[in-house]
Amino acid sequence: MNFQKTLSDKINEIETIIESFLPEESGFTATVAKAMNYSIRAGGKRLRPMLMQETYRLFGGDEEVIRPFMAAMEMIHTHSLIHDDLPAIDNDDYRRGHLTTHKVFGEAMGILSGDALLNYAYEVMLRAANLTVHTDRVLLAMKVMAEKTGMYGMLGGQTVDVENDGKPLDRALLDYIYENKTSALIEAAMMTGAILAGAEDSEVALIEKAAKNIGIAFQIQDDVLDVISTDEELGKPVHSDEKNHKVTYVTLLGLEAASKEVKRRSDDALLVFESLKGENPFLEELIRSLINRRK
């Protein structure tokens, strides 16, 4: 298997699925639809829907019901990026080389199109109930998506991050932020894949644990790369955390301990996959590539 080729084919497949759920840019709501679609189409690795789809396959899922959830996941993630970029929060003009949503459509439309994307995620998930006889799974998957998105998940992580901007952080607070701001949606993605495929509760709990380790390892690897990489390798300026006096796993624990933590968490995550009945070699390779990446 050529991993890079498979990966890029899968990204294309996922983008086609997401595209099929985007609102039409017509009528009175043309502008908000354009703002929503602009942000979704601005790209990205489509990591969360991919982890969802691959976990779904790992548990033998093969129905269309996964599709609206994949689109909804990317809508929720994109909503959080749009609002994060707003002047009152991170005040970013560019993301992935494109102007941010509020720079193109204005700040009011940045706020409202972010709201509309978050809400549209639920509209799209609710359509999934028509695609399967297992409405109990749809309800449970939506519950997980909602709880991992909300104040006890991603949004909780965002608020704590914003509140502590520029303040010294201890390990407990940093763990909280990484677990919620970064990991919560990765947990939601993989748990939703498992739930919709009919995994047992105990399997869903194992997947949640693995996903948490993957999410945190991914985030700590970000901290490590900011120190050990070069501008050319990373595609963005390195040593930015040090310049911004940002507290990270590396500044808190040192480079060696941070790297060990990445290794420990990724090993733990991969052990979970060995313990499961099914297998999905691509998923395991994807996880290895996320954690061992150089950019």
Add this chain to the structure above:
Amino acid sequence: MNFQKTLSDKINEIETIIESFLPEESGFTATVAKAMNYSIRAGGKRLRPMLMQETYRLFGGDEEVIRPFMAAMEMIHTHSLIHDDLPAIDNDDYRRGHLTTHKVFGEAMGILSGDALLNYAYEVMLRAANLTVHTDRVLLAMKVMAEKTGMYGMLGGQTVDVENDGKPLDRALLDYIYENKTSALIEAAMMTGAILAGAEDSEVALIEKAAKNIGIAFQIQDDVLDVISTDEELGKPVHSDEKNHKVTYVTLLGLEAASKEVKRRSDDALLVFESLKGENPFLEELIRSLINRRK
């Protein structure tokens, strides 16, 4: 029946129900919970949960399943007020005599606590599936709530309103804004009440029609009162629409035609209730009071 006394008792009952679904102000998420609860507790007429509960009773509903939906409705409505008040949209410092959320908690927390409230509404609704055997009704009610909230409902109305701020509006555009910005959540409230009580599809359709008329009549009555009322009666400055060069039903059609439109729409709404099997005299009096109000 003393309508004002009954009304105030019902508001108290509804506030106790809403309060029981609010997040705890503790742990890492204490601040966002405080911001969410501050905005909900800032008061208001609790009109939407009341219309939901009374429509539920009209169709014979008597289970606890309505409660999370009532709380969710107020959370969605409050989310829209918090974001509307933000500097980038209406830039309001006060609402109902209290400082707006972003004035108390800062703009970043205003954005994120609004997001958290919108999302929490879904978390709360999803819990309703455990309170009834009729999960099909819960799914349908959530679908209606989501669609009436989103880009084809309230949020669509908001974006079109923001986009056309200061521009001349024609009747079609004004109707679109009133139908969505104001009526959509009133439709969602009453339809959800009917659906959760087990109303037939044809009855839900009638309720949607009545609710649309109620919402639009309510909004036009706002326009009329701004012209015919006094500062003392209204409790806020009159003639503000004229001063702000705001296009309303009155500026577009004239006072007499606008008043006739209120009458026509409220008569149409009340006719629907006569055609239904059940009855709820309080609900009918509530609707009359909303439309014939002097403030």
